[in-house]
Amino acid sequence: MSVGPDELGPSATALLGDGAYPESQVSYEGATYWLERPTDGVKRLVVVADDESAFRGFAGTAERIDGKVRFVAETTPENAVALRSALPWLRPARFGLHTSAGFGDRLGLATPGHVRALKAVSAAINPVFAQQSIREMGRCHRTPRNVLDDATWGAFQAGWTKPVGGDADHLEELDDIDNTVAAGFVFYTLDPKAEVDPEAEHADPAAIQQKVEALDWAGLESDLATFTKRYVGQRIDLEREAIELDEQSVFRAMAKYGPSLAHAMAMYRRLMEKSIDCEVEFAVDETDYPTKPAEHVVVVSELQRLGMDFVSFAPRFVGRFEKGVEFIGEIDRLRRDFEIHAEIAQALGPYKLSLHSGSDKYSTYPLIAEATNGLVHLKTAGTSWAEALRVIAHNDPDLMREVLGLALDSFEANRKSYHLSCDPSRIPTDPTDEEVAQLMDRVDSRQVLHVGYGAILEEFGPQLYQVWNDNEEEHYRIIADHFVKHLTPFARLAH
Numbered sequence: 001m002s003v004g005p006d007e008l009g010p011s012a013t014a015l016l017g018d019g020a021y022p023e024s025q026v027s028y029e030g031a032t033y034w035l036e037r038p039t040d041g042v043k044r045l046v047v048v049a050d051d052e053s054a055f056r057g058f059a060g061t062a063e064r065i066d067g068k069v070r071f072v073a074e075t076t077p078e079n080a081v082a083l084r085s086a087l088p089w090l091r092p093a094r095f096g097l098h099t100s101a102g103f104g105d106r107l108g109l110a111t112p113g114h115v116r117a118l119k120a121v122s123a124a125i126n127p128v129f130a131q132q133s134i135r136e137m138g139r140c141h142r143t144p145r146n147v148l149d150d151a152t153w154g155a156f157q158a159g160w161t162k163p164v165g166g167d168a169d170h171l172e173e174l175d176d177i178d179n180t181v182a183a184g185f186v187f188y189t190l191d192p193k194a195e196v197d198p199e200a201e202h203a204d205p206a207a208i209q210q211k212v213e214a215l216d217w218a219g220l221e222s223d224l225a226t227f228t229k230r231y232v233g234q235r236i237d238l239e240r241e242a243i244e245l246d247e248q249s250v251f252r253a254m255a256k257y258g259p260s261l262a263h264a265m266a267m268y269r270r271l272m273e274k275s276i277d278c279e280v281e282f283a284v285d286e287t288d289y290p291t292k293p294a295e296h297v298v299v300v301s302e303l304q305r306l307g308m309d310f311v312s313f314a315p316r317f318v319g320r321f322e323k324g325v326e327f328i329g330e331i332d333r334l335r336r337d338f339e340i341h342a343e344i345a346q347a348l349g350p351y352k353l354s355l356h357s358g359s360d361k362y363s364t365y366p367l368i369a370e371a372t373n374g375l376v377h378l379k380t381a382g383t384s385w386a387e388a389l390r391v392i393a394h395n396d397p398d399l400m401r402e403v404l405g406l407a408l409d410s411f412e413a414n415r416k417s418y419h420l421s422c423d424p425s426r427i428p429t430d431p432t433d434e435e436v437a438q439l440m441d442r443v444d445s446r447q448v449l450h451v452g453y454g455a456i457l458e459e460f461g462p463q464l465y466q467v468w469n470d471n472e473e474e475h476y477r478i479i480a481d482h483f484v485k486h487l488t489p490f491a492r493l494a495h
Ligand SMILES: [Zn+2]
Pocket: 170, 283, 285, 286, 314, 356, 357
């Protein structure tokens, strides 16, 4: 889909009053739209058109001025729906195999910064501004609709007029499908990690045999003999090498991932029942052990046999992808891992490789962009939150000290389900202003604050939002600079 705006008329800028975001101004089908922030600080939508038919679906107040109608509306959920309906590029769309990047935004404030980064890099990278996992929504007290609406307003404010995605991230339960479909997402990340069996990694052959025999083969629409015949002894020829599927690795793969395939298919079928226009990612990136080449082959082939159509796959790559910090591990091994997974994705698909926990892993971007030749999705989430804390540290060091204190006190609870290597004992408990300014640059404090968002927002939410709203220009600049560094390595190969 590519529906762009109309040319702005010569008189359009004269319409803008004080407090307007000039880059938001856009004309479409006879109406001119923009966002403004008057002195009261509450953002509102303004639309000017020849007659009132342009405001259908919006709730607000209209007045006639100079033969035109000027309409003012609040940024409510209802008006977000009306705006997506009026300006079609704001409706989440599928990206298929095109290069894409996810910009998870826990606060609902960062999208204008993301847009600036994309405009600065000016490459064929398709953005997913609306992206949040159910786990994160719970900790942030947000609903799928909040996530989508905030991204809509942010993209509109910053003048994004190309397609946007919408990622219902890390869905683990059947109910998650219902809730995110109702909100209007188009990209569904199915994550059956709870059903992946980590014991299969090191279990002895007899235990593996037992696990494989005990699988719900009826649910998998197969049986062990057929499965064995399908894979054992097969050879997958890749560009540079071949993957030999011996019984050991095939059985181990199925013992490990078999239960998760049935669960993923249940989620997938629930999604297909909705008959909506959407696409799917299959993700096992948050499991304990790297996804081996043979496992990738078996998992994907089984999903395909069961009828799952997906545009991207997120394996667990070698090394450590921790929250908010550089890749930890041997970079040459990772390069090889990217290459082999990319070759499998090419041979069995093509589908995109998806890099999760992808923020701040600068050394990895050129490698995965190259290995996949741009057939890649980069997923970032918490880094926008971490960067937003720079605004707090800079403008209100006392508040930042309180935030840090709470993050340290609640760390043991916050760290659950995250991969981290920080040592809280290395963080100053009563930092000077200079130390406060460096908290987001040090691994220990960055990670502790990174995962502390739930507790921090719970306790200090209104104060923090006040600082962000008072300093939004600085916030957008920080986010934009941060993401230019993420996107640039993908620019050349993006398509
Ligand atoms: Zn992930």
